[in-house]
Amino acid sequence: MTSPLEQKPDWVFRNARIIDGSGSPSYLGEVAVTGEFITAIGTLGAITAIGHNEIDLEGAALAPGFIDAHTHDDRIVLDAPDMLPKISQGVTTVVVGNCGISLAPVQFAGDPPPPMNLLGGRNSYEFPTFAAYADAVAKRRPAINVAALVGHSALRLATMSDIHRKANDAEIARMGAMLTEAMENGAIGWSTGLFYPTNADADAEEVAALGRYVAEHSGVYATHMRDEFENVLESIEESVETARNAGTPLIISHHKCAGVENWGRTEQTLPKIAALAEHHPINVDVYPYSAGSTNLRADLMTDTYPIMISWSKPHPEMTGRYIVDIAEEWGVDIHEATARLQPAGAIYFQMDEADVRRVLASPLSMIGSDGLPHDVHPHPRLWGTFPRVLGHYSRDVGLFELETAVHKMTGLTAKVFGLTRRGALKRGHFADIVAFRPEMVADTATYEDPVQKSVGIDWVMVNGTMSYASNGQSEGRAGRLVYRDR
Ligand SMILES: [Zn+2]
Structure with missing residues (x-):
């Protein structure tokens, strides 16, 4: 002793x-x-x-206790503070505010646009400042700890009347002031989701300018990159350059090579990330499944892999069913079916198992569920991510030792996010x-x-x-x- x-x-x-x-x-x-x-x-x-x-x-x-490096639990920690989907996996801390989506600091007069609607409707967004959100977490006292990022889409929607262009200097200054308020009240960094329409018109310059406010308070930068499909290598370069210009460590969110034509390309991305990580702090998070999940999107519609509906506002009866079956039943093509289901969420079987394993095995990867707690028929990663890494991938597949599996969900994660006195039995x-x-x-x-x-x-x-x-x-x-x- x-x-x-x-x-x-x-x-x-x-x-x-x-x-x-x-x-x-x-x-x-x-x-x-x-x-x-x-x-x-x-x-x-x-x-x-x-x-x-x-x-x-x-x-x-x-x-x-496991640290979930990538979540969208911003609202559910307040609405269902028992946090059963996570605590039943051994998770004791969740990192919220990923993919440019965060509950604070933004409010909406009407329905939040996708992807902000992944956290709930207008009434869910009631925190004009980060301090107000921090206060709500303290009062609600959820079963698990919350480490919070501020999302770029939240900032843009809070400050810009037209988000389909680059922010001007005045808007950047306003977003910067909001980031400063957040960092001073306990945020650990910020995130972008450049893949999403609410964020896509921000260029590398806008992102770096905002990142500097976060760097001033020693925060981290997590990004759902602009492209995880054909231009994944270019997106990695953009992410690293932006983080370097801002002066923040970089976390590449849910790293993957999506789309059938890109399967196998983690053989290119992982060595590239590892080489860049020699000169700048870079890590990735990953979930242990070969399907992703987000809003149902026309530009992601394809018949090259299965797509399952996770919720649909006009057609809740189609939840849990495949788009091709729905289209057949309606006698329309998958694009028309997609249009009729909106607004909706979907599960995309867009990855190659060998890629998933390569990313999981990378020494730079941390485990993050990316679970969507408000979905009616959620991707199973919401309830299964951590036991799946420990049981399926470590014990059954033998991808790595149990100690390594635990490190990827505790010590490494606490170090990357700088969480004080967490992530170790010490x-x-x-x-x-x-x-x-x-x-x-x-x-x-x-x-x-x-x-x-x-x-x-x-x-x-x-x-x-x-x-x-x-x-x-x-x-x-x-x-x-x-x-x-x-
Ligand atoms: Zn994302």
Whole structure:
């Protein structure tokens, strides 16, 4: 044990296979938690916990709580603060505000345009400042921690009357002031979604100019790149150049090579990213599936791979069905069917499994679900991402060791986002902890039946509070907004 304990711990985990998040080999040991913190790790001997808070893990794994590097959970942490889809996977922190989409700071008079509608309708957007959002998170106290990015589309929609052009100097100054307010009130950085119509007319110059406001406060930059299809290499170059000009570390969101004609091209993108990462901090996030999901879009419609409807406002009865079947039933082509279903969401089976594995195995990749919590028939990544990496890809496929899998969802992620005292089982760190069974952990959510709890996750603690237990014995919610080291 590292040092004598001055008081009896609140919790003791015994007979644990300790996977500390650093990627180093696991070992058998014990962990003590007092208040919000890990107070001892190693061999505790005769030290006992207050009351009966002693858990014998019988050799099961104990790891830092998982950090979901890429989410759209901005609103759901307030609306459904139990956060069951995530905490049941062992997730204790979510990074929100990705893809240029964030709940603050923007409000709408009418319906939010796509992709902002992925977070909800007009009533969901009630935070004119980041401080107001931070306050709502503190009051609501979700079960898991929130690390927040500010989205470029949110800023553009809040400041520009016409978003289908580049921002002028006055608009950049206004967006910059909003970014400054956000960074001063706890945002960890910002994001763009240059692929999306609300963001696409921003050029590299506009992005770099705004990135400088974030750099002033040592924030990070995450981007859903302009092109993940044919021009993916050019988009990587643009992203790195922009981040370098701004002076921010770069995170390439949900890295993929989409579209049948681009399958296999991670053999080009990953070496390129690795070479660029020698000179500038770059990481990527990735979800463990070969299908993506976003709004249903006419420009993404194709018959070269299956496309499933995840929600449709005029045709909710088509949820969970394939576009080709819907088109056939209606006696129209897929383009007409797409038009009739709008507004809608879809799941696109647009990736090659070999590419997914290559990105997962890259030492630069962190695990991020990109789950869409408001979808009626969500992509299974919302409920299954983390157990799928641990069970399917690490244990069954043997893509990497369990310690590496855990590192990609804890230590690496905490380092990239600079999350203070998170992501490691270490004395003095916040007690964000998950106990799971490596031999049985598995995702059960499928494309057909996506709302399914994973199996093999036994206990999840957040800030020292036992917040999820497969036996039902939880104490409550203790999540909060978490900050970046400055
Ligand atoms: Zn995205």
